[in-house]
Amino acid sequence: MDNKWQxxxxxxxxxxxxxxxxxxxxxxxxxxxxxxxxxxxFDYSKTxxxxxxxxxxxxxxxxxxxxEKRAAMFAxxxxxxxxxxxxxxxxxxxxxxEEIRVDGADVLPEIRATxxxxxxxxxxxxxxxxxxxxxxxxxxxxxxxxxxxxxxxxATLALAPFHDGPRLHYVSxxxxxxxxxxxKGLDPETTLVIVASKTFTTIETMTNADTAKAWMAGKVxxxxxxxxxxxxxxxxxxxxxxxxxxxxxxxxxxxxxxxxWGPIGLSLMIAIGPEAxxxxxxxxRAMDRHFxxxxxxxxxxxxxxLVGIWHNQICGHATRxxxxxxxxxxxxxxxxxxxxxxxxxxxxxxxxxxxxxxxGPVVWGEPGTNGQHAFYQLIHQGTRIVPCEFLVAxxxxxxxxxxxxxxxxxxxxxxxxxxxxxRSLDEARAIMAKKGATxxxxxxxxxxxxxxxxxxxxTLAYAQLTPFTLGQIIALYEHRVFVEGVILGLNSYDxxxxxxxxxxxxxxxxxxxxxxxxxxxxxxxxxxxxFLRG
Ligand code: F6P
Numbered sequence: 001m002d003n004k005w006q007x008x009x010x011x012x013x014x015x016x017x018x019x020x021x022x023x024x025x026x027x028x029x030x031x032x033x034x035x036x037x038x039x040x041x042f043d044y045s046k047t048x049x050x051x052x053x054x055x056x057x058x059x060x061x062x063x064x065x066x067x068e069k070r071a072a073m074f075a076x077x078x079x080x081x082x083x084x085x086x087x088x089x090x091x092x093x094x095x096x097x098e099e100i101r102v103d104g105a106d107v108l109p110e111i112r113a114t115x116x117x118x119x120x121x122x123x124x125x126x127x128x129x130x131x132x133x134x135x136x137x138x139x140x141x142x143x144x145x146x147x148x149x150x151x152x153x154x155a156t157l158a159l160a161p162f163h164d165g166p167r168l169h170y171v172s173x174x175x176x177x178x179x180x181x182x183x184k185g186l187d188p189e190t191t192l193v194i195v196a197s198k199t200f201t202t203i204e205t206m207t208n209a210d211t212a213k214a215w216m217a218g219k220v221x222x223x224x225x226x227x228x229x230x231x232x233x234x235x236x237x238x239x240x241x242x243x244x245x246x247x248x249x250x251x252x253x254x255x256x257x258x259x260x261w262g263p264i265g266l267s268l269m270i271a272i273g274p275e276a277x278x279x280x281x282x283x284x285r286a287m288d289r290h291f292x293x294x295x296x297x298x299x300x301x302x303x304x305x306l307v308g309i310w311h312n313q314i315c316g317h318a319t320r321x322x323x324x325x326x327x328x329x330x331x332x333x334x335x336x337x338x339x340x341x342x343x344x345x346x347x348x349x350x351x352x353x354x355x356x357x358x359x360g361p362v363v364w365g366e367p368g369t370n371g372q373h374a375f376y377q378l379i380h381q382g383t384r385i386v387p388c389e390f391l392v393a394x395x396x397x398x399x400x401x402x403x404x405x406x407x408x409x410x411x412x413x414x415x416x417x418x419x420x421x422x423r424s425l426d427e428a429r430a431i432m433a434k435k436g437a438t439x440x441x442x443x444x445x446x447x448x449x450x451x452x453x454x455x456x457x458x459t460l461a462y463a464q465l466t467p468f469t470l471g472q473i474i475a476l477y478e479h480r481v482f483v484e485g486v487i488l489g490l491n492s493y494d495x496x497x498x499x500x501x502x503x504x505x506x507x508x509x510x511x512x513x514x515x516x517x518x519x520x521x522x523x524x525x526x527x528x529x530x531f532l533r534g
Contacts, residue, residue: 004063005313005357008056012314016048018454019420035298037290040462040472042300044307046420047387047456048315057306058296064487066302073482074292076102080255080493081350087493088251089258089478090288093281093471102253111250111262118248118266119274121228125192126165126270133220134189137166141182142267143212144196145172145204147256148230150338151474152196152268154331155260155280158470161328161397162272166192170267171212174204179211188219188226194267195229198256200236203502209240230263255493257338258478276467283471291479301479307458308484311387312361321379322365324391325412326465332391333365336477343481343492350491360484365389369411380418380451388457390416391473395464412459422453 023029023045033045033054049057072079076086091100091107099106121130128136142152153170156163169186171179183191193212197205209227216223228246229237232254237247248263260268261284269277287301296302311317322333344360366374368390379386392412396405428449432442460476462469485492510516511529518526 003356004060008053008060008310008314011053011056016053016315017050019046019048019456020454022048022050035294035300035303037294037300037476038286038472040300040460040469040476042303042458042460044303044458046416047307047310047458048454049307049310053310054297054306057310058302060309060487061296061302061306061483064489066296066483066486069486070292070482074100074288076100076107076253080253080491082491082494082496083252085493086253087255087258088253089255089261090284092250092254092259092261093284093288093475095285102251107251114248114250114263118263118269119277121246121248122165122266122269122274122277126273130192132188132190132192132226133222134187136190137192138190139167139169139186140165140192140194140267140270141169141171141186141212142194142196143171143179143205143208144194144230144264145202146338146342147259148196148198148202148205148264150257150331150335151260152265154329154335155265155268155470155474156271157331158326158328158465159268159272159276159280159467162276162467165271165273168267168271171208172204174207176211179208183212183215188216188223191216191226193227195227195231195237195240195242196264196267197230198232198250198252198254198259198264200229200231200233200240203506228266230266257342260474272467279467280471283466283468283473284475285471286468287472287475287479291475301476302483304458304476304480305483305487307387308361308480309487311456313357313488315385316358317361317385317387318358319362319364319384319386321371321386321388322363322391323368323371323388323415324365325368325408326391326393327367328465329391330367332473333363335474336365337363339477340481342495342498344485344488344490345497346490349489351489355488355490357488359488359490360481368415369408372411372415376415379455385455388416388419388455390457390459392459392461393464393469394461397464416457416459418451418453419455419457420453422451422455423449425450 030045034041034043073087074090076088078084078086080087086102088100091111094100094108098108100108124130125137130137149170149172156168169182171182195209213223216226220226224241227242229242230248231237232250232252234247234249248266250262254262261281291299291301322336324332340360340363346359347355349355390412392409425446428446429442431449432446437445481492511518512533518529
């Protein structure tokens, strides 16, 4: 088979033009290298992509079979082929009148029925009809980890202006500090615990659930009555003593990190209400429609993926920073770390061979403007290039603080401009000369003030962070991961890489308890065990 990467590699090796020169040569660049979807603008003009690179990338998507795989995913084919499962998180947000079949059966009626049960339960909690021993529920504690935590936790924070239900808390870490700090100050008599675990076996979640149950047992006659569960494992939730009326199930074709659209979103639904949750689903559905119908050259998930592939696999930039200029998206980078790195952090292709390129990048980030006062120094002047992905809203939710929003937006735009423009040695010399420096000292000081520039970034701009917008953003990134995974030729929907550590942790428990020795352990692990037990 031809090497599908060759054309892009050759084009890159021939030397990419400077981004500023691309703008100088094309007054329409900002329009031509941007795309829109339902009120959202994705600008990728501040990257080194020229027409040829973009054409080659679009070809790469075509020859990689993105369209065919996309159709297969939406049709319910078992594209997760190391686990023999369909990949149907899109079914969780499908609209009325649609039909999606798995093994011949339409899965949507069941999804709708579960959502209706969730909505009824959420409203009962919100309206005080579901009570604790001490009266209406004031606090909900969601106990889960990974995909059973990051999505709803991120979204509850993101949608704070829409939060009109009881207070929400999220416990994930097996570190007892997390559950202890969270429960401290809560009233067991008015607290509802949601145990969120697809498998209902995850040790962190089950341990924290036991701790919460014990905490409640001291004060509440029937703690089980203040528990609900979200899981695919109905047998295990029953064995745990949770009333089946309060168990919300989903199928194994919903991956953990893609699951917040369904029952795993229950805590979010309790926070913002079923109607706002429906808006969130509608935003995801709008992005699905866009992904399915827009030409690749105008298709946000495809373009976001292609920019990612260009930066990582072609230019060799190993990380990408997600920089929301939207404080309420402060957990988005953490959420995307799981979505992207657990999905595409793999070295073996679907066919079992080594990947011919690097796997997906390291994803990290923090909201602006905080990051500016922390790590942007490296982004601007470090020796490695970090492609940046800015997110920013036209409007905040604080009309009285519009002047602060303006400052926020100006900072966001200034950063992408500074990364691209940089500051030349001559400009830096002029600055130093103005300050009165001369000779060798002027030269030395000027060099510290040079910004190389030509550093790539993209900006995703939207009207306001509403449930609908958040749905669009999350679905956009989900599909971006899908497209990158198809192009890389890997299975984005398994996660074998998390297994080994779990197994070894289980084996180390008796060692730390002193029940078994460290025979067979490496010297470092044995020494650490000795120190930590001592
Ligand atoms: O860390 C691996 C993982 O399986 C994630 O993929 C998943 O989101 C998380 O653990 C939690 O799993 P569960 O929902 O089954 O508790």
